[in-house]
Amino acid sequence: xxxxxxxxxxxxxxxxxxxxxWYSFASIATISACLFLFGxxxxxxxxxxxxxxxxxxxxxxxxxxxxxxxxxEYGTNCSPDHVVPSxxxxxxxxxxxxxxxxxxxxxxxxxxxxxxxxxxxRYGEVYxxxxxxxxxxxxxxxEVFLSDVSMQSALVTWLESIxxxxxxxxxxxxxxxxxGVNLLIAYVSMGIIIILLAVSIFLISNTVAIGxxxxxxxxxxxxxxxxxxxxxxxxxxxxxxxxxxxxxxxPLGIIYSIYNYALTYVIERFSIxxxxxxxxxVDELFRILVPVSLGVGIGIGFLGSLSTVRKHLRV
Amino acid sequence: MANKVMQKxxxxxxxxxxxxxxxxxxxxxxxxxxxxxxxxxxxxxxxxFVFIVGDSGSGKSTLIKLLLRELTATSGNVYVLGxxxxxxxxxxxxxxxxxxxxxxxxxxxxxxxxxxxxxxFAQRIVETPGSEIRRNVPAILATVGLAGKYKAKTTxxxxxxxxxxxxxxxxxxxxxxxxxxxxxxxLDPKNSWEIMKLLEEINESGTTIVVVTHNRxxxxxxxxxxxxxxxxxxxxxxxxxxxxxxx
Numbered sequence: 201x202x203x204x205x206x207x208x209x210x211x212x213x214x215x216x217x218x219x220x221x222w223y224s225f226a227s228i229a230t231i232s233a234c235l236f237l238f239g240x241x242x243x244x245x246x247x248x249x250x251x252x253x254x255x256x257x258x259x260x261x262x263x264x265x266x267x268x269x270x271x272x273e274y275g276t277n278c279s280p281d282h283v284v285p286s287x288x289x290x291x292x293x294x295x296x297x298x299x300x301x302x303x304x305x306x307x308x309x310x311x312x313x314x315x316x317x318x319x320x321x322r323y324g325e326v327y328x329x330x331x332x333x334x335x336x337x338x339x340x341x342x343e344v345f346l347s348d349v350s351m352q353s354a355l356v357t358w359l360e361s362i363x364x365x366x367x368x369x370x371x372x373x374x375x376x377x378x379x380g381v382n383l384l385i386a387y388v389s390m391g392i393i394i395i396l397l398a399v400s401i402f403l404i405s406n407t408v409a410i411g412x413x414x415x416x417x418x419x420x421x422x423x424x425x426x427x428x429x430x431x432x433x434x435x436x437x438x439x440x441x442x443x444x445x446x447x448x449x450x451p452l453g454i455i456y457s458i459y460n461y462a463l464t465y466v467i468e469r470f471s472i473x474x475x476x477x478x479x480x481x482v483d484e485l486f487r488i489l490v491p492v493s494l495g496v497g498i499g500i501g502f503l504g505s506l507s508t509v510r511k512h513l514r515v
Numbered sequence: 516m517a518n519k520v521m522q523k524x525x526x527x528x529x530x531x532x533x534x535x536x537x538x539x540x541x542x543x544x545x546x547x548x549x550x551x552x553x554x555x556x557x558x559x560x561x562x563x564f565v566f567i568v569g570d571s572g573s574g575k576s577t578l579i580k581l582l583l584r585e586l587t588a589t590s591g592n593v594y595v596l597g598x599x600x601x602x603x604x605x606x607x608x609x610x611x612x613x614x615x616x617x618x619x620x621x622x623x624x625x626x627x628x629x630x631x632x633x634x635x636f637a638q639r640i641v642e643t644p645g646s647e648i649r650r651n652v653p654a655i656l657a658t659v660g661l662a663g664k665y666k667a668k669t670t671x672x673x674x675x676x677x678x679x680x681x682x683x684x685x686x687x688x689x690x691x692x693x694x695x696x697x698x699x700x701x702l703d704p705k706n707s708w709e710i711m712k713l714l715e716e717i718n719e720s721g722t723t724i725v726v727v728t729h730n731r732x733x734x735x736x737x738x739x740x741x742x743x744x745x746x747x748x749x750x751x752x753x754x755x756x757x758x759x760x761x762x
Contacts (some may be wrong), residue, residue, distance in 0.1 A: 423612075426611075426688075428640075429606075
């Protein structure tokens with residue numbers, strides 16, 4: 201293709217938008233409306249997921265080890281042949297736990313730290329003074345944070361199989377609830393996003409198809425005077441892509457400008473929940489939303505115009 | 516390369532032997548009804564001026580569509596400028612059509628563009644350099660008598676002027692054959708005659724002209740070759756002929 205033909209194609213693609221301004225306006229408005237709804241829904245789902253994720257990150261499993269003189273305790277791994285780990289072995293186990301895929305962090309809590317925190321939290325500093333020795337002596341532990349709470353029970357089973365481990369503390373209910381909520385959000389959001397995208401694709405491609413159909417006479421003329429399919433198709437496809445680009449950029453701009461206002465409003469209105477509500481910053485939200493919206497807008501413009509023009513090329 | 520040269524030679528030979536348009540026992544049937552064309556054979560030589568006449572349903576439009584390779588024959592062979600149109604692949608059609616100029620009764624102009632753009636469009640399709648387009652378009656517009664109207668929107672022109680734009684567009688790439696389907700069908704007698712005079716001038720410069728028309732007065736006055744069709748067959752083919760009445 202000659203450079204002059206390329207420029208001609210670009211000029212025609214842009215000019216077509218203005219020549220058919222009502223069709224262009226209708227197409228851009230349709231794409232914008234669909235992608236605006238999609239963007240709003242995505243913002244809600246992404247924030248909801250982020251809140252659940254934050255809650256998940258707070259879920260931990262505590263691992264206690266055998267020590268010299270520990271006694272039998274219901275629900276513990278305390279058998280006569282239990283193994284008391286050395287400090288080095290405890291470190292090794294800590295490393296083994298950290299290496300597991302479902303684990304995000306492991307924090308070692310010594311018996312002294314455990315008593316200090318417990319006493320301060322439950323009785324205050326004064327009461328603790330009444331204990332000349334640490335009642336929790338030997339209760340060294342790891343606090344294990346999970347990156348995926350649905351894997352908690354597998355992790356607990358593995359931890360309990362370690363001979364040096366005396367007891368594993370965890371909350372099955374919290375993990376199950378969070379993992380259930382997470383799964384629910386994933387299914388519902390996937391379902392709604394698929395429906396929204398399907399409706400968008402249908403509406404947008406129909407609008408593009410109508411816009412091109414009314415110009416089938418123009419395509420016929422081009423074909424009669426010897427235009428190749430590419431020559432006829434290229435300006436229409438470019439036009440479709442530009443309309444898709446504009447239709448995607450407008451809702452992105454609107455969402456960008458109203459997002460922070462909306463967050464401020466929600467936080468002020470529901471200040472009691474502010475410690476739970478961990479909203480995503482707009483930049484993080486747009487890391488996914490921008491490529492998806494632009495891809496859908498430009499992609500539908502491209503495919504819609506390509507397939508519709510093809511129907512009119514058989515002259 | 517050698518293959519292309521051979522093909523070109525073969526086409527030239529075909530034109531020498533059978534003319535620029537050659538139909539051999541061509542039939543065309545649509546899915547319903549009787550055949551639109553029924554075993555017609557026809558030769559049109561280089562530089563001829565031919566009228567094709569006949570009532571509605573006689574097969575004239577089907578014939579034009581076959582010549583433009585918009586349709587393919589159900590049986591028989593259609594050769595235009597030595598190309599066997601039945602064997603032409605879809606991607607070869609645009610290049611083939613650039614050898615033809617075509618004019619329609621309803622002008623078929625791009626109404627969102629001005630006169631200059633409508634004519635220049637045909638040159639852009641064949642990737643003519645911009646400098647040549649800027650030279651050729653005013654020249655051809657002058658030939659059809661529209662030198663002063665190149666900036667006008669086509670919708671602001673009279674029927675006669677619109678047909679001149681269509682004619683300029685059809686001629687700008689120097690086609691070997693000009694097909695005109697009812698070119699005066701939407702024009703008053705004065706404009707009709709002006710268009711026919713233009714066609715005659717174009718023919719004098721060597722272009723083969725095929726005009727499908729209902730205009731009895733023009734056909735009878737111009738005394739050209741007249742092919743009369745009726746119900747899909749050629750009933751008369753006469754040099755210097757006249758419009759034959761149906762009854």
